[in-house]
Amino acid sequence: MSKETAVRKKKNIWHRIYSDRALYVLLLPSVIILFLFTYIPMYGVVIAFKDFSPAKGIMGSPWAGLKYFKQYFYSYQFWPTIKNTLVLSIYSIVVTFPLPILLALVCNQMRAGKFKKFFQVSTYLPHFISTVVMCGMIILFLSPSSGVIARLFGYFGAKMPNVMGQASSFPSVYVWTEVWQHLGWDSILYIAALSAIDPSLYEAATVDGASKWQKMIKIDIPLLMPTATVMFILRMGSVMSVGFEKVYLLQNNLNTATSEIISTYVYKMGLVSSQYSLSSAIGLFNNVINLVLLVAVNFISSKMSNTSLV
């Protein structure tokens, strides 16, 4: 009896697949593209363990074991790249995580109307500036000889330091321009969470004589905490991955001491110096750390708040 139902079930599955064949056709293009350009390169990662030479190809190149990992671990760039990546990333999280929440609180206190709309549109706007233009603007504005900010310093009788020319200020330039560009955009989620708060809570608080400030502290902030916790945990998962583009574009010979991060180093080793295996080894090392962090963070978040990524 049970055998029979199992057989019928099996038949049923093939039948269902056949009757839904059109759906698989819809999936096909993306599956092929992902397989070719994402999954095959995952196999290509073996060149990190090989003495890769383009002439011999991936299969033909001799194995090198952990040679290239060791080369990276013992190189003088190992600690600086890791330290710079972590500094940029942690500095970013500390600054760019709480500010959008504050912005959302401010936005929530404004009466709906033209001013509020204008506020939202204008704070979202910089998000759409491309990284290249953003970096161009940073360089123009921070120029010690002709930049606007140098002029403003001049008004107060102060002299502006050459920010782009000193390694110590690179992290601040990176992080605070990031704030300028993405503050508004990153607050959207929190603004939405605030607008979902039950208005009867505010009404009850008003009846009890609470001021706006008290309502913000006692209602808005506690109700934002779950969203904020999830966002924070997710952010921590990417602590070892700092975007390549902006750092690479802002890099110059004077600030590499703090601006050489893992991803820019991978690019330089791989495509500039053609050290394919070394570059892949560094990339893989970074990737594995990211993966471990993400899995750990996902585990914590699912334990803590029943919210997980997958």
Place this chain on the structure above:
Amino acid sequence: MKEDIIKNKIRKSKEDKIFDFIIYSVAALLILITLYPMYFIVIASISNPTDVSSGNIIFWPKGINFRGYEQLLNYKQLWVGYKNTIIYAVLGTCMNLIVNISASYALSRKNLVGKKLITFFYLVPMFFGGGLIPTYLIIKNCNMLDTRWVMILPFSVITYYIIVGRTFFANNIPDDLWEAAQIDGCGNMTFFFKIVLPLSKAVIAVIALWSAVGHWNSYFNALIYLRSDALQPLQIVLRNILISNQTMSTMMTGTAATEARQAAELIKYGVIVVSSAPIMCMYPFVQKYFNQGVMIGAVKG
């Protein structure tokens, strides 16, 4: 007793007034900080270059002229970049829509056999990738290096778009609709094209806008995979002008060095305006779609 309550009310409302004042001042300050740099770029691009570089321009343009823009008109590489970016943005957006929307619809169907496994297949690349060099080698082996294809095809599957699409379809296309259509003899394909797509304009708009902006602003893939000048998109040309200070040979001849340098600075402001204007002008009108997208994406799929 009554007086007490009234007094209390007045005190509270006074407190609230101060609070409101602070909120609105902070908001106004933030607007100023956000908009001023963009405003400055615009006024600097039409001002007298000497005034700009000596810092005389703060609030209003001085010596309004359009010389910077005239010079830009003659800068061929910029317009080649513009043309290429439009090609990549249009074709790339179409490609993104075809690939991601169809996949996300199929994944949104409840009874799809193997749904878990297929979803897993799409999610893995979010967490792990082969990295720069292995991907580069594959593109090279496919003979896509330095072709237009590399900007359109290989990176068109974006898991995030698929998640957004799937969430939208799962919430907005009821199962009954498919059952009813089935009874009327409608197949999967007909249902998808004739019923699902027309009902899903909102999510199509969201993904189209995101990918158009993404293509317009993208720079990394061109940096890695394109070599020839004729194929470079706008952002690479912009980098050459803004970051690498690649001076334009046409301007250097016959002008004194300082003047040439100032003119080069002027061009930078102009180039920022010319390259960002399309997106900045479009944005306020389509803002609601972007916000909607963030909201759909935030709901766990």
